[in-house]
Amino acid sequence: MNGLDFDDDMTEEGFVDSGVDTHAAEESILQLINALGENPEREGLKNTPKRVARMYLELLSGYRSDPQKVVNGALFNITYDEMVIVRDIEFYSLCEHHMLPFLGRVHVAYMPAGKVIGLSKIPRLVDVYARRLQVQERMTRQIADVIQELLEPNGVAVVVEGLHLCSMMRGVKKHGARMTTSAMHGSFRTNPSTRQEFLDNISRGAGPLQV
Ligand code: ZN
Numbered sequence: 001m002n003g004l005d006f007d008d009d010m011t012e013e014g015f016v017d018s019g020v021d022t023h024a025a026e027e028s029i030l031q032l033i034n035a036l037g038e039n040p041e042r043e044g045l046k047n048t049p050k051r052v053a054r055m056y057l058e059l060l061s062g063y064r065s066d067p068q069k070v071v072n073g074a075l076f077n078i079t080y081d082e083m084v085i086v087r088d089i090e091f092y093s094l095c096e097h098h099m100l101p102f103l104g105r106v107h108v109a110y111m112p113a114g115k116v117i118g119l120s121k122i123p124r125l126v127d128v129y130a131r132r133l134q135v136q137e138r139m140t141r142q143i144a145d146v147i148q149e150l151l152e153p154n155g156v157a158v159v160v161e162g163l164h165l166c167s168m169m170r171g172v173k174k175h176g177a178r179m180t181t182s183a184m185h186g187s188f189r190t191n192p193s194t195r196q197e198f199l200d201n202i203s204r205g206a207g208p209l210q211v
Contacts, residue, residue: 019064025053059094062131067146070128074118075150083194085109086122087202095166096133104162104178104209107202110147111154111187111194117147136162136181144183155186157198163209178209 029049033040040049089106106126129142144158159182167177187194 020053020057020060022053022057025056026050029053058131059092060131060133062128065128065131067125067128067150070124071117071121071150074121076116076118077114078112078116079114080112080116081154083109083111083197084116085198085201086119088206089123089126091126091130091139091160091162093130093132093134093136093139093162095164096135098166098170099133100164100166100169102134102136102162102164102166102179103211104160106143107157107159107161107198108143108147109157109188109198109201110151111156113152113154115151115153117151122147136160136164136179140181141183144185148185153186155184155188155191155194157184157188157195158182159199159202161209163211165211168211 026049029052030040033045033048038045040046085107086109087105087107089108090103091106092101092103094100095102108122108126125146126143128146129139132139140158140160143160144156147153147156147158159180162179162181163177164179184195188198189195
C-alpha cells in the first residue's frame with residue numbers, strides 16, 4: 001500500500017480524525033523490533049515502525065467510523081416484506097488476543113419492515129466492526145445489532161465464518177479449522193422456517209474458506 005491509497009481511505013465518508021497516536025505507535029514498534037532481538041537499523045526494517053503504525057490506522061479505523069455516517073442516508077422507505085440476503089461479504093479483522101488476522105465471510109439477512117438499506121452499505125457496516133481488535137462472537141453480534149438499530153426490521157440474522165491465523169500459525173496447526181458464529185433477532189429467532197430459509201440460502205454453493 002502506498003501513501004496515496006492511505007490518504008484516500010481516510011477521506012471516505014464515515015472516517016473522522018484517526019485518534020491513533022502514530023508517533024507513540026512507531027516508538028512501540030521500534031521497541032518491539034529491538035525486544036525481538038532484531039536490528040531496526042538494517043535496510044529492510046528501517047521504515048517498518050512507520051509502515052506498521054500507518055497500517056494500524058487503517059486496520060483499526062472502525063473505532064472512528066460512525067455507522068450513521070457510513071449509511072449516509074442510504075435508507076429507503078419501500079414496501080417490500082420478503083427476506084433480503086447479502087452473502088459472502090469478505091472481512092478482515094484482528095483478533096484481540098494475539099493481534100493476528102482473522103478473516104472470512106459474513107452473511108446478512110433481514111426482513112424489512114418499511115425500510116431497506118443500499119446494498120453497498122452492508123459491507124461498509126461490516127468494516128466498521130471488523131476494523132477493530134475483535135473477537136468473532138462480538139463482531140457478529142455488533143453487526144446484527146447495528147442493522148437492527150438502523151432499519152428496525154422484523155428480523156435480522158448474521159452468520160460469520162472465520163479463519164483465525166492465531167490458531168493456524170501457532171501450536172497444533174489446524175489449517176482448515178473455521179469458526180462459525182451467528183446472531184439472530186426477531187423473526188429469525190422466533191420462526192424456524194425463516195431461519196432455515198436463510199441458512200439454506202447461505203449453504204448453497206458455498207466453497208471452503210481459504211486464506
Ligand atoms: Zn487469537
